[in-house]
Amino acid sequence: MDFLVVQFLTGLASACSLFLVASGLSLIFGVTRIVNFAHGAFYMVGAYVAYVLTERWSGALGYWGGLLCAALVVGAAGAAMEMALLRRIYRAPDLFQLLATFGVTLMVEDLVVLLFGPEDLLGARAPGFKGAVEILGQQVPRYDLFLIGLAPLVLAGLHLVLRRTRWGILVRAATQDREMVAALGVNQRWLFTSVFALGTALAGLGGALQLPREAVNHSMDMTIIVEAFVVVVIGGLGSITGAFLAAVLVCELNAFGILVLPEVSLVLVFAVMAGVLILRPHGLLGGAPAEARAMRLAIPPPWKPFTSAERLWVVGGLALAAALPLVAGAYALTVAAEVAIFALFAASLSFLMGPGGMPSFGHAAFFGLGAYGAALAVSGAGLPMAAALLVGPLLGLAGAVLFGWFCVRLSGVYSAMLTLAFAQIAWAVAFQWVGLTGGDNGLLGIWPEGFARTPHGFYWLALAICATGIVLLRILVFSRFGYRLRAARDSAARAETVGIDRMRVQWAAFAVAGLFAAIAGALFAFLKGSVFPDTLGIPLSVDALAMVLLGGVETVSGAILGAIAYKLLAVWLISETDQSKLVLGAVIVLLVVVFPQGLGGQITRWRRPT
Amino acid sequence: MLAVSGLDAWYGAAHILRDVDLAIGAGEAVALLGRNGAGKSTTLRALMGLVPRVTGTITFAGRDLAGLEPHARARAGLGYVPEDRRIFSDLTVLENLEVGRRPPRPGHPAWTPERLFDLFPNLAEMRRRPGGRMSGGEQQMLALARTLMGNPALLLLDEPSEGLAPRILEQMAGAVRALKAEGLAILLCEQNFRFAGLICDTAYVMARGEIVHRGPFAELAADEARRDALLAV
Numbered sequence: 010m011d012f013l014v015v016q017f018l019t020g021l022a023s024a025c026s027l028f029l030v031a032s033g034l035s036l037i038f039g040v041t042r043i044v045n046f047a048h049g050a051f052y053m054v055g056a057y058v059a060y061v062l063t064e065r066w067s068g069a070l071g072y073w074g075g076l077l078c079a080a081l082v083v084g085a086a087g088a089a090m091e092m093a094l095l096r097r098i099y100r101a102p103d104l105f106q107l108l109a110t111f112g113v114t115l116m117v118e119d120l121v122v123l124l125f126g127p128e129d130l131l132g133a134r135a136p137g138f139k140g141a142v143e144i145l146g147q148q149v150p151r152y153d154l155f156l157i158g159l160a161p162l163v164l165a166g167l168h169l170v171l172r173r174t175r176w177g178i179l180v181r182a183a184t185q186d187r188e189m190v191a192a193l194g195v196n197q198r199w200l201f202t203s204v205f206a207l208g209t210a211l212a213g214l215g216g217a218l219q220l221p222r223e224a225v226n227h228s229m230d231m232t233i234i235v236e237a238f239v240v241v242v243i244g245g246l247g248s249i250t251g252a253f254l255a256a257v258l259v260c261e262l263n264a265f266g267i268l269v270l271p272e273v274s275l276v277l278v279f280a281v282m283a284g285v286l287i288l289r290p291h292g293l294l295g296g297a298p299a300e301a302r303a304m305r306l307a308i309p310p311p312w313k314p315f316t317s318a319e320r321l322w323v324v325g326g327l328a329l330a331a332a333l334p335l336v337a338g339a340y341a342l343t344v345a346a347e348v349a350i351f352a353l354f355a356a357s358l359s360f361l362m363g364p365g366g367m368p369s370f371g372h373a374a375f376f377g378l379g380a381y382g383a384a385l386a387v388s389g390a391g392l393p394m395a396a397a398l399l400v401g402p403l404l405g406l407a408g409a410v411l412f413g414w415f416c417v418r419l420s421g422v423y424s425a426m427l428t429l430a431f432a433q434i435a436w437a438v439a440f441q442w443v444g445l446t447g448g449d450n451g452l453l454g455i456w457p458e459g460f461a462r463t464p465h466g467f468y469w470l471a472l473a474i475c476a477t478g479i480v481l482l483r484i485l486v487f488s489r490f491g492y493r494l495r496a497a498r499d500s501a502a503r504a505e506t507v508g509i510d511r512m513r514v515q516w517a518a519f520a521v522a523g524l525f526a527a528i529a530g531a532l533f534a535f536l537k538g539s540v541f542p543d544t545l546g547i548p549l550s551v552d553a554l555a556m557v558l559l560g561g562v563e564t565v566s567g568a569i570l571g572a573i574a575y576k577l578l579a580v581w582l583i584s585e586t587d588q589s590k591l592v593l594g595a596v597i598v599l600l601v602v603v604f605p606q607g608l609g610g611q612i613t614r615w616r617r618p619t
Numbered sequence: 620m621l622a623v624s625g626l627d628a629w630y631g632a633a634h635i636l637r638d639v640d641l642a643i644g645a646g647e648a649v650a651l652l653g654r655n656g657a658g659k660s661t662t663l664r665a666l667m668g669l670v671p672r673v674t675g676t677i678t679f680a681g682r683d684l685a686g687l688e689p690h691a692r693a694r695a696g697l698g699y700v701p702e703d704r705r706i707f708s709d710l711t712v713l714e715n716l717e718v719g720r721r722p723p724r725p726g727h728p729a730w731t732p733e734r735l736f737d738l739f740p741n742l743a744e745m746r747r748r749p750g751g752r753m754s755g756g757e758q759q760m761l762a763l764a765r766t767l768m769g770n771p772a773l774l775l776l777d778e779p780s781e782g783l784a785p786r787i788l789e790q791m792a793g794a795v796r797a798l799k800a801e802g803l804a805i806l807l808c809e810q811n812f813r814f815a816g817l818i819c820d821t822a823y824v825m826a827r828g829e830i831v832h833r834g835p836f837a838e839l840a841a842d843e844a845r846r847d848a849l850l851a852v
């Protein structure tokens with residue numbers, strides 16, 4: 010019993026930083042509609058800056074001053090990112106801003122290693138809060154008690170600012186209806202910049218406050234960003250009090266989940282999130298906003314069949330690709346097979362996002378399920394490759410049918426966030442269920458058989474399967490089903506009057522997209538000869554998103570171009586430089602700014618000049 | 620005060636407004652009439668800079684508005700009251716008014732919540748009520764009051780009569796007339812011909828995105844045949 014109380018207190022203390030990060034994310038989303046993926050990076054930078062300042066400055070004043078200065082520095086960096094980068098792309102489709110902030114995240118991850126080194130850094134203890142207090146016979150760190158007291162104070166402070174100041178009133182008004190706020194003479198630019206400054210400063214403070222609790226390291230951004238997403242979604246986008254409640258809920262689930270079910274403690278949090286969203290589609294305290302939360306993707310109608318000249322180009326390109334083994338060596342063929350696999354993966358996501366109108370932040374879930382399905386069929390059941398290439402996709406299909414049932418019930422950002430949660434559940438299962446999946450060690454020895462054993466044999470197999478898959482997806486887009494899908498996307502109400510059941514059609518699209526992603530995943534397992542939990546991870550999901558968005562959501566061909574360019578660039582960078590993330594991030598940011606409609610969108614514009 | 624010429628506007632590929640010309644003098648009240656879907660609301664939105672693609676010239680108080688963002692147009696003196704009111708439902712009456720507050724125009728008294736409560740006594744009794752828990756009529760009054768807080772020189776009113784009970788309608792007409800008497804210029808989109816007649820001196824009629832009639836309001840009111848041809852549904 011006493012032990013449980015202490016565990017409860019530990020959970021509450023962890024909730025403080027999470028709440029700070031999530032409240033900033035929520036404020037920013039509320040006003041600017043931007044899902045700021047870089048929020049975790051700002052949190053991490055806050056921790057690093059706090060480390061440097063507290064090492065340099067001495068005494069209690071130096072310490073606490075250092076933490077506060079870290080928050081201010083991060084806030085200034087956030088404002089700078091908003092002004093230099095995001096202002097240029099507010100008019101681009103919604104997910105481009107997410108992509109840009111993802112590019113920034115990649116850059117920051119490499120930059121902190123360059124600046125501070127790869128080792129974990131252990132900060133000093135907080136002056137005045139060293140040691141522990143005895144509560145019910147158990148030791149509780151004093152600093153934890155400080156954090157437990159701080160969180161409600163920050164909540165109250167934010168509440169006051171939002172209720173009592175003109176700035177706060179404008180923020181709340183803009184969260185509901187930005188256009189009307191502008192029509193009343195408010196310059197949104199400064200509102201956006203100031204919200205970014207405050208939101209990122211909160212993230213920076215959250216990171217700085219972790220200094221006495223955990224070592225500072227260069228991967229703390231990913232852990233926190235996923236948890237912060239979950240908190241914001243459970244709490245309700247734009248609701249600060251909701252973020253507070255959800256942060257406490259998530260941290261307590263973590264604290265007690267570890268005790269009860271260590272194998273699936275991660276799953277628990279995401280399962281609760283899914284449950285909350287099904288019962289309350291706008292989160293605990295989020296109301297349905299006046300402005301539609303539906304995402305603005307680039308949705309003009311350019312689903313245009315190929316002209317015969319273009320068809321010739323495609324056939325010619327395929328013939329060239331098939332002839333590659335005549336000139337390329339083993340390494341090049343492995344890279345080429347990987348590109349083909351990612352082209353199919355990206356095409357499946359583009360099918361979901363373009364005609365389906367359903368963005369996904371967790372498409373790697375199906376890719377990874379396909380990979381694990383195939384690997385388990387080989388290593389667990391001892392099936393041959395051909396059978397494994399069926400089992401994998403079937404597992405992905407099953408996952409897509411299950412997850413899709415939930416996702417089509419939500420809309421816009423909420424649905425996309427739910428896909429992220431499901432992907433994290435799948436990741437957590439793969440990571441924690443060591444007995445089945447080997448956990449972090451993965452499953453090894455998944456090699457192709459027969460003619461596919463040689464690099465060119467496997468390349469031809471991958472090319473044939475992926476090309477067929479892409480062609481099937483394209484045929485589907487122009488089929489009756491594709492038509493119904495686009496009708497459901499463009500207007501649910503109108504589609505229903507002509508007898509289209511929106512949810513059913515979108516559910517089916519989810520299953521199709523999941524199936525094709527899983528086919529790519531199964532091939533990937535045989536390409537690498539192994540499977541690791543990364544195949545379900547967020548970075549892979551965002552890679553797919555980057556391929557689709559950079560290529561252009563509007564066309565399947567765009568996704569393929571995007572996949573080829575992105576994958577080749579990534580492979581090349583990894584072989585050429587140690588700072589591949591820095592360069593890749595910079596390239597993403599640059600592309601988003603220069604081609605806000607994606608490369609494919611640009612090509613579409615060339616195809617039909619207006 | 621406001622001169623619009625050759626205004627065209629598009630939503631995506633749909634060409635909504637064609638070659639619209641409008642002129643409003645200082646202190647003048649102009650009605651923009653037309654059937655459902657004629658393009659009245661789009662005209663106001665285009666004036667505010669809220670339509671993505673617009674061509675033509677809009678001159679306001681000697682200034683070319685082309686390329687100005689909505690907030691700059693509001694600061695130049697355009698006061699927009701949208702068709703669907705767009706009250707901030709989570710904000711109280713006083714907070715809604717605060718969002719609209721701008722510095723006064725030189726030579727004109729600033730609107731304050733207290734002065735607005737004199738104009739709309741109903742609102743005075745619900746200062747702290749969230750906008751979401753007000754009746755349609757009360758919301759309409761709040762929408763107008765909120766825009767007045769910006770001390771505009773020209774009011775763009777989009778169907779303020781829509782869905783109002785007759786008693787509230789009288790009140791609304793009285794308030795708008797009082798504003799006109801204070802020298803405010805008004806562009807009023809209306810389907811309610813009688814309501815527009817209580818306020819306006821000049822009438823424009825739109826159909827399918829074009830201006831199809833302009834003249835003194837009284838003339839159109841007297842010519843029943845012409846009125847029916849232009850407006851009867």
Ligand SMILES: Nc1ncnc2c1ncn2[C@@H]1O[C@H](COP(=O)(O)OP(=O)(O)OP(=O)(O)O)[C@@H](O)[C@H]1O
Nearest residue numbers: 630633635653654655656657658659660661662810
């Ligand atoms: N956001 C939009 N996207 C596409 N078309 C639109 C949009 N808003 C309006 N339209 C179209 O523009 C035309 C003019 O609409 P508008 O709202 O300006 O008419 P209105 O005269 O104000 O009608 P009402 O009296 O019903 O308010 C209509 O055909 C309408 O369908």
Ligand SMILES: [Mg+2]
Nearest residue numbers: 659660661702
């Ligand atoms: Mg209208």
